[in-house]
Structure formats: C-alpha cells, structure tokens
Amino acid sequence: MSDHYDLVVIGGGPGGYTAAFYAADKGLSVALIEASHLGGTCLNVGCIPSKALLNTTHIMENAANAESMGLSFAKPKINIDKMREYKDGVIEKLRGGISQLAKARDVKIYKGFGSFIDASNINIKTEKEEIQIGFKYAIIATGSAPVIPGVFDIKSENVVDSTGALELKDIPKTFLVIGGGVIGLELGSVYAGLGSDVTVIEALPQLLDGLDRDLVRPLEKHLQKSFKDIHIATKVLSIEQKGNKVLVVFEGPNGKENAEYDKVLLSLGRRPITNNLGLENAGVKIDEKGFVKIHNYVHTDTPHIYAIGDVASNPMLAHKSSREGRIAVEKILGLKSEFDNVIPSVIYTDPEIAWVGVTETEAKEQGLEVEVGRFPWAASGRALAMARTDGITKVIIDKKSERILGMGITGVNAGELIAEGVLAVEMGAVLEDITNTIHAHPTLSETILESSEIIHNISTHMAPRKKK
Secondary structure (H helix, E strand, C coil), X not given: CCEEEEEEEECCCHHHHHXXXXXXXXXXXXXXXXXXXXXXXXXXXXXXXXXXHHHHHHHHHHHHHHHHHCCCCCCCCCCHHHHXXXXXXXXXXXXXXXXXXXXXXXXXXXXXXXEECCCCEEEEEXXXXXXXXXXXXXXXXXXXXXXXXXXXXXXXXXXXXHHHHHCCCCCCCEEEEECCCHHHHHHHHHHHHHCCEEEEECCCCCCCCCCCHHHHHHXXXXXXXXXXXXXXXCEEEEEEEECCEEEEEEEECCEEEEEEECEEEECCCEEECCCCCCHHHHCCCECCCCCECCECCCECCCXXXXXXXXXXXXXXCHHHXXXXXXXXXXXXXXXXXXXXXXXXXXXXXXXXXXXXXXXXXXXXXXXXXXXXXEEEHHHCHHHHHCCCCCCEEEEXXXXXXXXXXXXXXXXXXXXXXXXXXXXXXXXXXXXXXXXXXXXXXXCCCHXXXXXXXXXXXXXXXXXXXXXX
C-alpha cells in the first residue's frame, strides 16, 4: 500500500468534505476521494446552480411586479451564454474554496473512483493509474443520482434529468416537467422565468404531496399563472422522439391525451449511488430500498465503516449530510454523539416554502393533540411594503405542554426565516419563548411572533377569535 490514513472518505460532497475537514481539525490523517468535482451533487449539479438560476429569474419577476410601486423597466434581454457563465462562475469559486480549505488542513485529495478491496483497503482508479490506500476508518458519502425509469430512457438530448436541465443549453419554447416535486417545480420555475411555456405532469393527486395544503396553496396560485398547464393525478404512458420534438402520451381525469414538447425534464426522484463500490468486499450491506444499511444513525454492518448523506437515508438534503458527517467523526473519536436534530426543508420557488419539525398533516396522522397558529402575510406591514403578501406563517404546538413541535412558512425568504423555527424545535422551546421575544419591526420575522400570539388570542394585527 502506498499510503495509510486514519480516515478515508469516499465522496466529496457537503457530507464528505465536512467530515474530512472536521476529522483533520481533530488531528486525524485524512484522505478524500472524489470521482468528479469537489462539492458533490449539491455544488455542481444541484443546490447551488439551481439557486443561481432561480435568483436571476426572481430578479426579472421582481422587476415586472414593480410597476405597481411606480417603477417601470424595459423588458429584460436574456443573454443565455452570460447567464450560464455566471452560474458556472459561482460553482468554480466554491470548488476552489473547498480545494484551498482541504490544502490548509493537509487533507489529501484523490481524484478518482474509489472502491473497497476489503474492510481495510481501497482501490482508487484515476485517469492515469490505479492506487491502493489503507485506512483505519472509512466514511461512505457517495450521494445520489436522478432516477431514470427504463421506459423513459430514450437516449434523446431533448429528454434530460436535473443535471441536463441545469446545463442551460437553450431556452425551449415548450418545456415539460414530469414530476411535481421539489426539483421539478424549482427547475420549471427557472424555465418559465426565462420564457418557456412550462407544463407539469404529476401522478399524485396534488403537487408536493404530503406537505400541508395551506403552505402549498400560495405557490400553486403563483404557478397557475407562470406555468402553461399543470396536470395532477395524471400518468405519463410513453415518450418518444418525433423529429426534433418529444411526443408524450399521458392519461388523467380527462382521459388519454398526447402533446409534443421541445424539451422534457424527468424529475422522478433520486436513488443512492452504491454501484461498483465493492461494498460486499468490506462487509457493508444494502437495504431493500438501495441505501447503505446503517445502525445507530451512521454505522454500517462493518463497525469501523460509516455511511452518511443521500447514500444512507432520506431526506436527501445537503445540511443533513453535513451534520451526519460530523456525527460520524465524533463517533470515530469515541465521543458521545447522536443524530437527534430536527431537519429543515426549503423549496426555493417563488414564493418559497420552508418547514421544520412536525407538519399539521403528520400531527393528524399521528393522532397528536396540537394547536395551530396561522398568520396571513396580508396583515404584515413589511410584506405589504414589499408587495409580497402571498405568504403564511404557522406554528404548531403540543396542546398540553405548549412545546413547539413544528413551524411552516410560505413567502419570500421563507428559507431564511425558518431558522428561528429550527432553533425553537431543536431547543424544546415553548410558545412563550417566542411570544416573549422581541422581534424587530417592521420585519417578516414578526409573522412568527404573531402566528404564536394567535394561539393565545393576543395577536396585535389580527382580530381576536371569539370564545366558544
């Protein structure tokens, strides 16, 4: 073996590089193996590029909506090449930053595909050679990839997954999104903002199925205006190339229909990446859903090998992966560390949707006795001043103890606002911890205060509810 490390991490995404850097900070010798680019899916073909593009379309929409405030702008000119350069530039800067941080910590970066030889050694296949390194501990952080059902895999450049859609090669006149989940709606919003006629087909009875309807409703209202069509409870039966178009046959409440599109996005979920890792050589097992089987949050069946992030469990979120990376390292160091954290979720559409803890839907399913305080943004001075009253904030508490169980926010910057809810649920706060906290005025954060005050019937900007 050419080298031996205390810890080898396979996968350089948010979970992998966080674990590698944290371990190095704690004095371990660390190697990080990445087959493509540092930053993983999130930085290169996921969170970061999609938000860069969403930001540009949000700017255009804000400009269009400014007329009601007395501001008029000329119709924006879209330079698709410049937009792509901007997006790629953001990625390059962040990649470079990760590389510099690795170098500063003496983390050895191997660019290649890593696979287990056995439970103590890994083979790395680079462009030029194969290298074998040894390890005392290992963390599997290989992430996930888009699901492409065989029936839809027609090998057409006009049928893309999320990675292909983010390349932004052109602005198609007609753009179909198959799948009404988070990724599909975000990317559909990007292309609609750029001028495409966007259609969404969702097999389930509603968009973002499982999320509280009062949170989804403002977004649905917005999408009905910005998208050409939204088909729910509709199944795609087939897709095929027809000249330079894609013919799609689908069946829904109105029966069987067909239509042609310039480009089709397959947004049907993601799967953990476990192929060709040699996991069986190291005694690491896969569960029935394709995830690496884990115990006690991050342990695999081989005690000194850990798995974190998308490859280990849902939800597939970068911030969850990063936290798991730290927990894995703390367990390696012999520290008492458990994953008992709440995980926030954010949809970066316009308006944004963010939530944490127990949703109202889950509370009903679990038979929990809860009280819910809802504050409409139409009653928020800051939201009115911003001409963004298309929002709602709600707090969910345990009826008896008044402990905060969950929070949901729909509206501009909901992803930033949810941090207060995350802290409240994480710390086991009760309702008075929020109602007794002064929130700056005028801010959108006041909607959290007032949604909490509504439960006690003392919200300043909502009429008191009549006593039963």
